[in-house]
Amino acid sequence: MNRVLIIGATSAIAEATARLWATEGAQLYLLARDQERLAAIADDLAVRGATAVQTAPFDATAFGTHEAAIAHAHAQLGAIDIVLVAHGTLGDQRACESSFELAHRELNNNAVSVISVLTHLANRLAAQKHGTIAVISSVAGDRGRQSNYIYGAAKGAVSIFLQGLRQRLSKANVHVLTIKPGFVDTPMTRHFKKGLLWVGPDVIAKHIHASIIKGRSEIYAPPFWRLIMFIITNIPTKIFNKLSL
Amino acid sequence: MEAHGWGRYPRINAAVLYPATHRECAADIASASPLIVRGLGRSYGDSALAERILDTRRLDHFLAFDSKTGLLTCSAGQTLDQILRVFVPRGWFLPVTPGTRYITVGGAIASDVHGKNHHADGSFCNHVTQVEILLGNGERRIASPTEHPELFHATCGGMGLTGMILSATVRLLPIASSQIIETTVKLRDLEHVLTAFEENSAATYSVAWIDCLARGKHLGRSLLMLGEHAETGPLTVNAKQAWPVPIDPPPSLLNHGTVAAFNTLYYQKTQRARSTRHVAFEPFFYPLDRLANWNRLYGKPGFVQYQFVLPHENGPRGLQTILEYIAESGRGSFLAVLKLLGKPNGNLLSFPMMGYTLALDFRAEPAVFELLAKLDHLVLEQGGRIYLAKDARMSESMFKTSYRKWQEFEEVRSRYHAHGKFASIQSKRLGLQ
Numbered sequence: 260m261n262r263v264l265i266i267g268a269t270s271a272i273a274e275a276t277a278r279l280w281a282t283e284g285a286q287l288y289l290l291a292r293d294q295e296r297l298a299a300i301a302d303d304l305a306v307r308g309a310t311a312v313q314t315a316p317f318d319a320t321a322f323g324t325h326e327a328a329i330a331h332a333h334a335q336l337g338a339i340d341i342v343l344v345a346h347g348t349l350g351d352q353r354a355c356e357s358s359f360e361l362a363h364r365e366l367n368n369n370a371v372s373v374i375s376v377l378t379h380l381a382n383r384l385a386a387q388k389h390g391t392i393a394v395i396s397s398v399a400g401d402r403g404r405q406s407n408y409i410y411g412a413a414k415g416a417v418s419i420f421l422q423g424l425r426q427r428l429s430k431a432n433v434h435v436l437t438i439k440p441g442f443v444d445t446p447m448t449r450h451f452k453k454g455l456l457w458v459g460p461d462v463i464a465k466h467i468h469a470s471i472i473k474g475r476s477e478i479y480a481p482p483f484w485r486l487i488m489f490i491i492t493n494i495p496t497k498i499f500n501k502l503s504l
Numbered sequence: 505m506e507a508h509g510w511g512r513y514p515r516i517n518a519a520v521l522y523p524a525t526h527r528e529c530a531a532d533i534a535s536a537s538p539l540i541v542r543g544l545g546r547s548y549g550d551s552a553l554a555e556r557i558l559d560t561r562r563l564d565h566f567l568a569f570d571s572k573t574g575l576l577t578c579s580a581g582q583t584l585d586q587i588l589r590v591f592v593p594r595g596w597f598l599p600v601t602p603g604t605r606y607i608t609v610g611g612a613i614a615s616d617v618h619g620k621n622h623h624a625d626g627s628f629c630n631h632v633t634q635v636e637i638l639l640g641n642g643e644r645r646i647a648s649p650t651e652h653p654e655l656f657h658a659t660c661g662g663m664g665l666t667g668m669i670l671s672a673t674v675r676l677l678p679i680a681s682s683q684i685i686e687t688t689v690k691l692r693d694l695e696h697v698l699t700a701f702e703e704n705s706a707a708t709y710s711v712a713w714i715d716c717l718a719r720g721k722h723l724g725r726s727l728l729m730l731g732e733h734a735e736t737g738p739l740t741v742n743a744k745q746a747w748p749v750p751i752d753p754p755p756s757l758l759n760h761g762t763v764a765a766f767n768t769l770y771y772q773k774t775q776r777a778r779s780t781r782h783v784a785f786e787p788f789f790y791p792l793d794r795l796a797n798w799n800r801l802y803g804k805p806g807f808v809q810y811q812f813v814l815p816h817e818n819g820p821r822g823l824q825t826i827l828e829y830i831a832e833s834g835r836g837s838f839l840a841v842l843k844l845l846g847k848p849n850g851n852l853l854s855f856p857m858m859g860y861t862l863a864l865d866f867r868a869e870p871a872v873f874e875l876l877a878k879l880d881h882l883v884l885e886q887g888g889r890i891y892l893a894k895d896a897r898m899s900e901s902m903f904k905t906s907y908r909k910w911q912e913f914e915e916v917r918s919r920y921h922a923h924g925k926f927a928s929i930q931s932k933r934l935g936l937q
Contacts, residue, residue, distance in 0.1 A: 269524075282590075295525045299565040299579065306566035306576075307590055446562065449522060 260310060261285040262336040264329075266317060266376055267346025269296045271445035272395060275464035276343060281309035288332040290317035291346070319346050319372040320364075329379045338387060341471060342380055344373055344394040349447045355409045362409050369413035374420055381424055385431040391471050392428070393436040394421055398479065400439070401488045404504045418477075425476055437477040438467055441484040507557060510799050511548040512806030513868040513896055516929065518555055524562040529668055530642050532558055533925060540928040541664045543581060543608030547615065548809040549896025550929035551663050558668065560610060566590070567671060574676040575633065580610030580669040587676075592741050592785070596676040597733070599631035603841070605790055610669040615893035616661030616854045620709040620731065620789070623846035627856055629660035630849055631675045637667040640925030644670065658916040661854035663892055665913075665931055666922050681737030684709070684788040687730040687780045690771070694724025694827060698820050698860070701728070701844045708732050709788075712842040715771055716864060719831045723824070725771060726842065731788055742786050802867055810876055811863035811891040812883045813845055819860040822886035826879060830864065833875050837864035852909040852916070855891045863894065873897060892930065900935035910936070 263280050265273050268289035277287060281304040291297045294316055301312040313335055317328055333339055348368045355362040373394065384390045399407050400414030418437055425435035442448070442457045458481060466480040479485040491504075508515040521539070523529045532539065539556035560581030567577040574596055576587065584598060585605040591597075602617040611617075613635060618627040625631075634648035637659060645667075647656035659666045689704075691697040697712050704710060709731035718725045786793070799807070814822040823842075830837065841863045845856040866872040880902050883890065889906035890898050904910055914936060917923055923937045 293525065295527060299525075299563075299567070302567045303565035306569045446522060446524065 261340045262288075262338050264288045264290070264332050264336060264339050264342040266290045266342070266344045267319075268300060268314070269293050270345040270347070270395070271447070271460040272440065272443065272463045272467070273343060273345035274300055275460040276345075276467050277304055278307055279464055279468045280341075281305075281307040281312075284308050284310050286311045286336060287313070288336050289314045290328060290332065292317060292319070317346070320367050322372065322375045325372075325375050326379050329376065329383070333383055339380075339384060339390050341391050341393065342384075343467070344376060344380075344392070346372070347395070347447075349407075349410055352407050352409060365409050366413050366416075369410065370416040373417050377420065377424060381428060381433075384433045385428055388432050391434040391436060391474075392424070393438060393467060393471055395438045395440065396421070398439050398441050398484050398488050402492045406504060434471075434474050434476070436467075436470055436475055438463075438470070438480060439478065439484065439488075440480045441487070507542075507553055508545075508806070509549050509552060509896065510546050511808050511868065511896060512799060512802070512804075513808060514550055514553070514929070515806070516550075516553055516555075518553065518557045520557045520559050522559050522562055526638065526644075526670055529558065529563075529638055529670070532556075533638065533640060533668065534642055538925050538927040540926065540931075541580075541610065541614075541668050543611035544583065544606050546604055546607045546611065548894045550933070551615070551893055551895070552611075553929045554927060560608060563670070564608075574678060575673055576676055577671060577673040578609055579671050580608060580613070582609050583607065584609070584612065589741050591676060592679075592682050593739050595679055595739055597679045597682075597785070599675060599677045600625060600628045601789055602628075603790065604793055606793065609672050609674065610664075613660055613669055613672055614662060614664045616849075616851050616856075617893070618843075618845065618856050620711045620729075620843060622856055623705060623710070623844045624708060626846065626849055627661075627851075627854060628674075629851055629854070632660065633673045633675060635659060635672045636670045638670050639667045640921035640923070643921075645920070654916050655920055657851050658853075658913055658920075660849075660851040661892075662851075662913065663853065663928065663931065665926050665928070665936065666917055666920060667926060679733050679739070681734040682739045682741070682785050683734040683737040683782050684731045684785050685734050685780060686783045686788055687778065689728040689730070689778045690776070691726050691728055693722060694726075694824055695820070697724060697726040697728055697842065698823070701842075701860075704728070704730055705844065710844060714827075714840040714842050714862070715768070716827065716830055716837040716840040717834075719828075723831060724827055727771065729788070734782060737782065740784070742784060802865070806868045807865050808868050808872065808876070808896045809863060809865050809894040810879065811861060811894040812879070812888050813855065813857055813859050813861040813891070814883065814886045814888040815857055815859040818886040818888075822882065822888070823860060823862065826862070826882055829879065829882065830875075835866055835872055835875055837866060840864045852913040853892065853907055855889065855893075857889070859888070861891070863891075868896075895930065898934065900933065903934040 263285050267273055269291040287309050297314045301314050304312050350365040396418045397414040399411040400418045403411045421435055421437045440463050444457050444459050463480045470478045506515055507518040521532050523532055539558050540554040541558045542552035543560055545552055563579040563581035565579045569576045600619045602619055612628045616627045616629045634646055637645050645652055689700055691700055707730040712726040712728045714726045843861050845861050848857045
């Protein structure tokens with residue numbers, strides 16, 4: 260039976276993945292900001308078959324509170340088999356361009372807060388000598404694009420941090436999974452016009468769930484994004500600059 | 505953004521809200537202009553259309569389940585499909601299910617949907633023990649047959665016009681197997697299929713597929729499908745995804761010629777007069793769900809579905825008249841479904857009455873609207889009425905004549921602060937406040 264910690268458990272992708280673990284009878288500990296939503300999610304997971312579900316508040320940018328929050332979760336679960344880091348925001352790129360305060364907030368939400376929780380989680384799982392740390396990054400972190408480079412920079416920082424962490428923790432038998440979703444139809448992207456490349460959070464959830472079982476290191480979800488990003492990252496700068504991606 | 509019902513007619517521009525908590529729902533409702541709550545948008549016409557639409561997709565949680573009683577409580581945005589996926593493997597089924605599982609619990613209650621077992625088991629709300637409703641003034645109420653019963657009987661079948669259904673408790677049906685024992689009976693005309701319905705009224709599930717284009721002595725030729733839950737067998741849900749229809753095919757794809765050919769083939773493929781086999785529950789209850797977006801087959805103009813019920817005494821004659829009229833018009837109905845309905849319940853705007861219900865599809869073109877207006881006269885003449893969840897064009901006078909309790913419905917709405925808060929394009933068209 261898996262003991263699973265989810266940070267940012269009200270994320271659509273996190274909730275969809277939690278449902279898969281609940282169906283398998285996992286024991287879950289959920290951290291998120293909105294306790295009302297979290298309560299409904301917890302009830303839902305219990306009905307679906309979770310052995311136990313606990314919830315607690317989490318403030319991504321209150322860095323000082325992270326260690327205690329994670330310590331409490333670890334104590335309640337007994338051990339952490341899987342931790343999924345799923346919190347984050349998608350800010351307004353244009354607004355961030357004219358206001359460093361907004362850009363700073365985006366970097367805190369999506370990069371610094373992730374590094375903060377990973378610091379504590381890495382040390383705990385390394386001591387535990389088993390488990391998987393799975394973090395939702397993004398294809399946006401593969402190459403900065405004018406349409407979302409603040410978000411991209413944050414996700415890119417996370418992806419690189421995870422590469423180093425993976426190498427470090429492999430010596431301790433701990434797996435680190437970087438999840439790079441493409442376009443996902445969630446509340447975070449509700450203002451976007453949806454097209455052929457868009458998928459629902461349940462599709463991403465299936466890939467996350469399977470990839471953890473297989474011990475994968477870095478996945479693109481769905482997998483066709485690996486090819487798309489290979490092309491995008493290899494477009495010469497002169498040509499890339501002419502595009503309006 | 506563009507919004508429409510399952511028939512893709514009519515289409516409007518609407519502001520869509522996606523609240524994630526009850527608090528957010530209350531805030532959306534408190535705002536000045538009225539809105540309509542929308543589940544998965546499977547109603548065919550404009551029942552879930554308004555300038556402001558509250559989409560319940562984020563309110564899709566199971567809240568509690570009692571395995572001794574089968575009572576399941578869930579948020580109104582939870583879908584029948586999810587209920588089946590989680591509970592069929594555990595030995596539970598829906599007490600009543602319509603022809604698609606892609607509807608929400610809230611939608612099932614608001615339309616008081618019926619299935620192939622109405623004659624024995626009634627409609628969906630007969631199996632709902634209570635609902636929690638968010639009223640137009642921000643207050644919440646629990647309504648049930650014993651608590652605020654007038655609100656319960658107005659909300660069940662009330663098309664979302666009494667308030668927002670937040671959650672509901674439904675009694676699931678215990679099953680030993682997910683398979684259905686399906687019997688198919690081939691019937692050569694209307695008289696024979698109506699007789700067959702009566703002869704097989706002890707069957708748990710029954711539905712007939714009618715060839716609406718067959719004329720003369722073949723008028724009303726049908727395949728009657730009867731079903732029972734198998735006593736032994738697996739408890740499984742098919743994980744296969746539906747085939748998507750990704751684009752709008754040319755409008756001429758479904759025309760008189762192709763539909764007539766399909767109907768003939770479908771009727772002829774059943775060789776024997778009566779045959780029985782075991783099938784999984786999905787193809788028995790949800791044959792159309794296999795083709796996701798089948799509503800696109802009608803092309804860009806969209807289509808209208810016309811479903812009416814005729815009281816028992818007038819059934820045979822009334823159906824004969826209507827079928828003759830449609831066959832003569834040549835306006836092909838791709839799918840025509842005939843069911844026997846049993847006793848009505850006490851819900852104010854509930855559609856079923858004891859008799860026969862026929863559901864037909866027509867392409868949304870001007871000549872069809874004329875035809876349907878004439879059919880309205882025939883239905884009204886026979887003392888029947890039209891199903892609101894399928895309706896996109898019924899007139900106010902037709903509605904108020906055939907739904908006798910509409911005034912009582914309005915009184916309940918007024919008392920529970922729904923006026924000015926919950927309204928749809930359909931409710932305005934039908935002359936409700």
